[in-house]
Structure formats: structure tokens, C-alpha cells
Amino acid sequence: MTGHRNSIIFWGGVAVFLVAVLTMTQIVRNEYPFFAGYVILQFIALAVAWSILGGYAGYVNFGTNAFFGVGVYTAVALFKATGAPLVVQIAAAAVVGMTLGFGVGLLTLRMRGIFFSIATIALAIIIETFVMNWRFVGGAAGIQIQRPPVMAPFDSYVKMLFFVQAILAVTAISIARYIQNSKVGRGLQALRDDELAAECTGVPTLKLKLIACMISGALISAAGAPAAMYLQYADPFSAFNLTYSVSALAMALIGGTAHWIGPVLGAILLGSTQQFLAVTISSEVNVLVLGIMLVLFVVGAPKGIIGLLRPRYRLRAGGKP
Amino acid sequence: MTTPAATEAPLLQVGAITKTFGGFTALDNISVDIRQGERFGLIGPNGSGKTTLINCISGALRPQAGSVIFRGEDITLLPPHLRARRGIARSFQIPRPFKSMTVLENLMVGLDFAATGSRQPEEEAAMSILTRMGLAAKADAPSNTLSQVELRKMELARAMAVRPKLLISDEAMAGLSSSEVDEVLDLLISLGEEDITIIMIEHIMQAVMRFSERVMCLDAGKIIALGAPDEVMANKRVQEAYLGT
Numbered sequence: 001m002t003g004h005r006n007s008i009i010f011w012g013g014v015a016v017f018l019v020a021v022l023t024m025t026q027i028v029r030n031e032y033p034f035f036a037g038y039v040i041l042q043f044i045a046l047a048v049a050w051s052i053l054g055g056y057a058g059y060v061n062f063g064t065n066a067f068f069g070v071g072v073y074t075a076v077a078l079f080k081a082t083g084a085p086l087v088v089q090i091a092a093a094a095v096v097g098m099t100l101g102f103g104v105g106l107l108t109l110r111m112r113g114i115f116f117s118i119a120t121i122a123l124a125i126i127i128e129t130f131v132m133n134w135r136f137v138g139g140a141a142g143i144q145i146q147r148p149p150v151m152a153p154f155d156s157y158v159k160m161l162f163f164v165q166a167i168l169a170v171t172a173i174s175i176a177r178y179i180q181n182s183k184v185g186r187g188l189q190a191l192r193d194d195e196l197a198a199e200c201t202g203v204p205t206l207k208l209k210l211i212a213c214m215i216s217g218a219l220i221s222a223a224g225a226p227a228a229m230y231l232q233y234a235d236p237f238s239a240f241n242l243t244y245s246v247s248a249l250a251m252a253l254i255g256g257t258a259h260w261i262g263p264v265l266g267a268i269l270l271g272s273t274q275q276f277l278a279v280t281i282s283s284e285v286n287v288l289v290l291g292i293m294l295v296l297f298v299v300g301a302p303k304g305i306i307g308l309l310r311p312r313y314r315l316r317a318g319g320k321p
Numbered sequence: 322m323t324t325p326a327a328t329e330a331p332l333l334q335v336g337a338i339t340k341t342f343g344g345f346t347a348l349d350n351i352s353v354d355i356r357q358g359e360r361f362g363l364i365g366p367n368g369s370g371k372t373t374l375i376n377c378i379s380g381a382l383r384p385q386a387g388s389v390i391f392r393g394e395d396i397t398l399l400p401p402h403l404r405a406r407r408g409i410a411r412s413f414q415i416p417r418p419f420k421s422m423t424v425l426e427n428l429m430v431g432l433d434f435a436a437t438g439s440r441q442p443e444e445e446a447a448m449s450i451l452t453r454m455g456l457a458a459k460a461d462a463p464s465n466t467l468s469q470v471e472l473r474k475m476e477l478a479r480a481m482a483v484r485p486k487l488l489i490s491d492e493a494m495a496g497l498s499s500s501e502v503d504e505v506l507d508l509l510i511s512l513g514e515e516d517i518t519i520i521m522i523e524h525i526m527q528a529v530m531r532f533s534e535r536v537m538c539l540d541a542g543k544i545i546a547l548g549a550p551d552e553v554m555a556n557k558r559v560q561e562a563y564l565g566t
Contacts (some may be wrong), residue, residue, distance in 0.1 A: 183433050183434070186426070186429065186430060186433055187430070187433070187434060189419065189421060189422065190419045190422070190430045192421070193418075193419040193420050193421050193422070194417045194418075194419060194420075196381060196401075196417065197413065197417035197418075197419065198419070198430065199380075199381075199400065199401040199402050199405075200379055200380070200381065200401045200402075200405055200410070200411055201402075201405060201410075201430050201431045201434065201435060201479060201480075201482075201483060202402050202405035202406055202430075202431055202433075202434035202435025202436075202483055203402055203430060203434045204400075204402045204403075204434070205402065206400075258421075
């Protein structure tokens with residue numbers, strides 16, 4: 001029964017949030033909150049999506065930037081080739097991200113722990129190199145994007161992107177929450193603790209790992225898809241920047257990976273701190289702050305914010321390093 | 322389900338299994354049939370291939386040659402989780418709990434993924450297994466807080482949650498005191514009375530003697546004796562393998 005009530009509260013919260021976001025785009029004149037808010041929402045989507053594989057399954061993906069960049073360039077290529085609308089770009093990015101996730105999932109057959117993480121870094125470098133040499137999307141020099149006219153009811157493209165990213169973040173959260181409460185979540189938790197024991201207890205470990213990789217990959221690429229429209233520009237170095245990997249990982253770990261709310265809290269905390277610092281001091285300080293906070297949390301609160309809030313989750317959050 | 326045909330056909334047929342690791346032959350052409358409902362003891366000195374054999378039966382390893390037939394079906398190439406669903410469960414020599422879960426949740430994994438066609442609500446089913454195993458009081462305890470004997474019992478309880486037809490116990494009594502050994506042994510014997518076939522690997526001879534209807538002794542990957550417990554113990558080669566004379 002509590003599960004049912006939780007669901008009502010959750011979906012009510014989602015509805016209120018989306019209505020609030022939509023209302024904000026109609027009322028607030030200044031574009032800056034939407035510029036900043038977009039980035040925070042993007043990091044919520046990234047951290048939550050990362051956590052499906054890195055937190056629930058314990059496979060630390062260092063290639064968030066690979067999936068993100070693939071999302072960016074799927075959208076860019078599609079837009080340049082066909083002028084496809086944003087929704088189609090995002091859907092295509094999700095499909096490509098899911099395919100890439102399937103490939104990464106196959107890596108888990110042979111690699112675990114640090115070796116898996118290193119392989120995902122290598123993957124990002126390979127794809128970035130490929131894009132750098134892909135003339136059609138501008139190669140290493142990057143490409144300028146001319147935004148199409150904005151759609152009603154929005155009066156600016158950034159406001160629309162803000163709303164779109166809010167939907168992507170909510171989608172990521174809903175899926176993460178569903179997985180966490182389902183049989184799949186229990187299976188992932190079991191294989192994170194002990195893959196052989198899980199397998200011998202009936203858990204189809206390969207299938208679950210593939211599912212986690214594909215969902216996580218699809219969500220990360222989808223969150224990356226609007227980035228070129230947001231910046232009106234895309235280049236391989238920015239799109240495949242390792243900062244996306246570090247941020248997603250740090251936000252998820254700082255928030256705590258045992259519950260879907262953890263990465264959300266981590267992304268809000270770190271994302272808004274970063275936005276604040278970027279305006280007040282400099283954007284270079286961001287990375288420093290990220291590093292310091294990660295160190296503080298690893299030492300002081302290894303189970304993240306939710307470990308501090310809810311002792312019950314201390315038990316569950318035992319992700320492999 | 323106890324039709325005469327079902328009781329006559331062996332539950333498990335291990336057919337000429339050979340498993341090598343590099344140049345080392347861990348199992349050399351092993352064949353054995355396990356009957357439905359049998360309590361089967363598997364003994365042998367360290368490194369004789371006992372755990373390798375049960376890894377081949379449970380699917381953790383694939384043999385280079387030979388076959389494993391379970392209830393008339395060739396399962397030689399099936400991954401472990403599909404064997405678990407068909408009713409093969411095991412415990413591990415060194416306990417491998419899902420350490421981020423409570424004891425109850427550990428059992429829920431098996432009930433969720435392997436146990437098929439159970440009418441009972443899962444949590445109730447898990448509790449009734451825990452009660453049998455004397456772990457009911459620990460249901461909500463994190464599994465990483467259990468004592469050694471509790472861990473051993475939880476391993477067996479988790480295996481039971483798979484609703485096995487064949488339960489393989491890999492040294493479930495290692496490192497336990499003699500009263501704890503009796504406790505676990507009584508549990509295994511009572512499970513055997515429920516038409517669960519049990520293969521028990523054990524070094525503690527009194528336990529093997531008391532438990533087993535048949536005993537097989539491996540040495541260097543070969544079967545050196547197979548038969549009634551006292552016959553096997555009296556076998557000269559078995560004594561040599563153990564005492565080294």
C-alpha cells in the first residue's frame with residue numbers, strides 16, 4: 001500500500017514540477033535562469049542515467065562523455081542532413097546511445113571493475129577521434145548551428161530547451177525509480193554484490209547488465225542531444241569533454257547511488273554551486289570545487305547525501321570502487 | 322510427481338566430464354549418476370576436483386568434454402541462471418552473500434528470479450524458509466553482520482529459495498564448531514526428507530558418514546571409490562589418498 005501511495009506522491013510531484021517549469025518559461029523574462037537551469041537539469045539527467053549502470057549495477061562507466069558526445073553529434077548530423085525537429089533528434093540520439101550501450105554491455109562479459117572503466121574511457125577517445133575526422137559535421141573545427149524558429153508557446157529557444165531538458169530529466173528519474181523498485185533493480189543489486197552468486201541464484205546477469213547499459217546509454221545520449229542547439233555550436237573537444245564523465249560520476253556518488261533521489265540531490269547541489277561559481281569567480285574553479293567536494297564526501301560520507309539522511313541506505317550503497 | 326518412471330531415471334547424469342586448466346587436468350573423464358531423492362557425499366583431498374565438479378554441474382565452469390544431463394535434459398551448455406531455474410541450487414565454499422542486502426532480501430533474489438510457479442507471496446515464502454533454517458530472527462539484519470554459522474545457514478536458505486530439486490552444498494560446515502556442524506547437518510538431512518536431492522561436499526568425516534547414502538571419493542580428478550559410506554571409508558585407495566601412505 002505504501003508503494004501505491006509513494007507512486008501517487010511521485011507522479012504528483014512530477015506533474016507539479018513540469019507545470020512549474022512551463023509556467024516559469026511563460027512568466028520569467030530574463031533568459032539567464034533558463035541558461036543556468038538547463039545545465040543543472042542536464043546534469044540531473046546525466047547523474048541519474050549514470051547511476052543506473054554505475055550505482056545499481058556497480059559498473060563504473062567513465063565514458064559518459066562518449067555517450068554525451070554521441071548524442072550531440074547524432075543530433076547535429078541529423079539536423080544538418082534533414083533539418084529534423086528537436087524531438088526527432090533526441091529520439092535518434094537515444095537510439096544510437098542505446099546501441100552504443102549494447103556494445104558497452106558486451107564488454108562486461110569480459111571486464112569488471114577498473115578494467116571496464118578504462119575500456120569506457122578508451123571508447124570515448126575512439127569515438128571522439130572519429131568525429132574529429134568527420135568533415136560533414138565540421139571535423140575538429142566544430143560546426144555552427146542555426147536554430148530553427150521557436151515553437152509556441154515558448155518565446156525563446158532557450159526557454160524551450162529548458163522545458164525539454166526538464167522532461168528528459170524527469171524521464172531519466174522515472175525510469176531509474178522504476179528500475180529500483182522492480183525485479184530488475186534487485187537483480188542488479190545482487191550482481192553488483194556478487195556476480196557468480198547472483199547467476200547461481202537465477203539472476204540472468206548478462207541480460208540485466210545489457211539492459212542497464214542500454215537504458216543508461218540511451219538516457220545520457222538523449223540528454224546530450226539538445227546541447228548543440230543550446231550552444232548553437234558543437235565541437236568534438238567540448239562534446240566529448242571528460243568533465244561530463246567526472247561530473248556525472250561525482251554528482252551520483254556525492255548524492256548517493258542507493259536511491260534514485262541521490263544523483264538528483266548531488267546534481268542539484270553540485271550543478272547549482274558550479275553555476276554560481278562560474279558567474280561569481282570563474283568557470284575554471286568549477287572543476288576544483290568538484291574535486292574538493294568529491295574528496296570530502298569520499299572521506300566523510302562514503303554513501304553520499306542519502307547515506308547521511310537515511311541510515312537505512314548506508315547498507316545498500318556499497319558500490320564497488 | 323513420484324511416478325515410478327520419474328524415480329527410476331537418474332535425476333542427474335554426469336557423463337564422461339573432463340575439465341582442464343591449462344596443462345592441469347582437474348577432472349578426468351568423470352561419470353556418475355545421482356538418483357532422485359539421494360543424499361550423496363562427495364569427498365576427496367584438497368585439489369582433487371570436488372569443487373570443479375560441482376562448478377561443472379552448476380554451470381560456473383564448462384567442461385571441455387562430456388555432458389551433464391538433468392531430469393533428462395542436456396544442460397551442458399546452459400548458463401548457471403538457467404540451471405538454477407531448472408532446479409539446481411548451490412552454496413559456496415566461502416560464503417558469498419549479497420552483502421548490501423538484508424537476509425530476507427538475499428532470499429528474495431532467488432524467489433524473484435529462479436523459483437517458478439510458487440503460489441505463496443514471496444515475502445511469506447522467504448520467511449518460512451528462514452524459519453526452517455532458524456534464521457527468522459535475523460530476517461531484517463544486514464547480511465554483512467552475520468556470524469559464520471549464520472552465513473552458512475543463509476547460503477543454504479538462499480539456495481532453498483531457488484526451490485531446488487538438486488541442492489549442492491559445498492563445505493557448508495567448514496570452520497564450524499561441532500555443535501554447529503550437527504545443527505547444519507540436521508538441516509540438510511531434513512531437507513533431504515522433502516524429496517530434495519542433495520550433493521554434499523565435506524571434509525568432516527563423521528558428517529559425511531552420518532549424512533550420505535552413497536559416497537564418492539575423488540583424487541587428482543579421478544573417481545577412486547564410489548559406494549556405501551563404510552565401504553568407501555574402508556577402501557585402501559581412499560585411505561591412501563587421505564593419509565598419504
